Amino acid sequence: MQLFFGTIKSMTPSPAVSAAGALAADHPLMDGRTADSPLITAYRGGKPSRRPVWFMRQAGRSLPEYLKVREGIAMLDSCLRPELASEITLQPVRRHDVDAGIFFSDIVIPLKLAGVGVDIVPGVGPVLEKPVRTAADVAALPQLTWEALEPIREAVRLTVAELGKTPLIGFAGAPFTLAAYMVEGKPSRDHLGPRTMMHADPETWAALANWAADASGMFLQAQLEAGASAAQLFDSWAGSLGLGDYTKYVAPASARALDHVRHLGAPLIHFGTGTSELLVAMRDVGVDVVGVDYRLPLDEANRRLGGTVPLQGNIDPALLAAPWAVLEAHVREVIAAGATAPGHVLNLGHGVPPETDPDVLTRVVELIHSISPE
Numbered sequence: 001m002q003l004f005f006g007t008i009k010s011m012t013p014s015p016a017v018s019a020a021g022a023l024a025a026d027h028p029l030m031d032g033r034t035a036d037s038p039l040i041t042a043y044r045g046g047k048p049s050r051r052p053v054w055f056m057r058q059a060g061r062s063l064p065e066y067l068k069v070r071e072g073i074a075m076l077d078s079c080l081r082p083e084l085a086s087e088i089t090l091q092p093v094r095r096h097d098v099d100a101g102i103f104f105s106d107i108v109i110p111l112k113l114a115g116v117g118v119d120i121v122p123g124v125g126p127v128l129e130k131p132v133r134t135a136a137d138v139a140a141l142p143q144l145t146w147e148a149l150e151p152i153r154e155a156v157r158l159t160v161a162e163l164g165k166t167p168l169i170g171f172a173g174a175p176f177t178l179a180a181y182m183v184e185g186k187p188s189r190d191h192l193g194p195r196t197m198m199h200a201d202p203e204t205w206a207a208l209a210n211w212a213a214d215a216s217g218m219f220l221q222a223q224l225e226a227g228a229s230a231a232q233l234f235d236s237w238a239g240s241l242g243l244g245d246y247t248k249y250v251a252p253a254s255a256r257a258l259d260h261v262r263h264l265g266a267p268l269i270h271f272g273t274g275t276s277e278l279l280v281a282m283r284d285v286g287v288d289v290v291g292v293d294y295r296l297p298l299d300e301a302n303r304r305l306g307g308t309v310p311l312q313g314n315i316d317p318a319l320l321a322a323p324w325a326v327l328e329a330h331v332r333e334v335i336a337a338g339a340t341a342p343g344h345v346l347n348l349g350h351g352v353p354p355e356t357d358p359d360v361l362t363r364v365v366e367l368i369h370s371i372s373p374e
Contacts, residue, residue, distance in 0.1 A: 038052040114215060131193075174254050290305060309341075311341040
């Protein structure tokens with residue numbers, strides 16, 4: 001792989017990492033709480049005691065208890081209140097008996113904490129006060145500091161104290177997705193702005209992608225060091241790229257983000273939407289698990305990846321609203337396809353739709369847990 005990036009100064013590193021890079025002795029992965037859990041066992045290619053399952057976007061909008069605690073509180077504010085973020089993270093674990101909590105936050109939180117003007121506009125999504133489109137814009141970006149991440153660490157600490165033997169998964173937006181929002185200034189269907197910048201002004205693109213990589217990497221590091229047992233890099237918009245552009249202009253930045261946390265030894269997962277043609281390149285940034293969206297059967301994904309890594313996915317979210325007989329048959333098909341891989345964690349092929357009946361998710365978890373791991 002051509003390492004195209006590396007020209008921008010790294011952000012302030014964590015002072016909490018030891019020279020050996022080990023997690024603290026009282027970390028859930030180190031003190032026996034989560035290392036043998038079904039989730040971590042499957043992520044590491046072992047045979048779990050039961051089939052592990054969790055859902056992207058399980059912490060949030062489909063739950064009435066979430067809507068209640070969020071009343072009158074803006075999205076980004078709710079992410080930065082440690083007690084509230086912890087409570088929202090715990091809600092689906094209590095309700096559904098899923099095998100992991102997924103940390104409740106937003107991919108633009110690192111931007112917010114760095115001092116970039118950004119907000120979540122209802123019905124629109126992340127909107128920046130000023131798009132980042134020139135070399136001067138990138139040079140003017142503030143740097144994320146380790147101190148600014150304290151609300152994230154505190155929320156993680158509160159959450160893992162309540163989760164016990166259930167692992168917490170940390171997450172961050174991948175550099176391309178963050179940079180795409182920054183260039184466009186808002187959500188986009190085709191991401192023409194960042195795709196143009198890659199070719200028209202590659203040095204500025206490299207600098208921006210590196211900035212985003214370090215912000216995401218520090219965000220992941222804060223979560224893992226504070227107690228998360230695994231971490232997922234989420235590339236919402238990588239599916240808009242061809243393989244050549246992804247490999248040259250994006251993959252090195254994703255690898256750079258993960259470089260912040262590789263030394264910690266926690267399982268790392270990489271997931272993107274519309275990325276069936278990019279799976280090998282996404283694996284090759286250096287991850288332990290590849291998430292697969294609903295567009296590609298898991299047995300075909302495993303074939304493309306050469307049977308080299310455990311897979312995560314990929315129940316079609318659209319079928320959550322289908323008759324139970326249809327949904328059950330689909331879940332069983334996903335399990336059968338996932339059995340071809342070295343390990344398999346059940347999940348959706350994207351996030352939980354907001355209109356999902358929570359009882360259906362609970363029933364899906366019960367079904368998955370009722371099928372013995374092979």
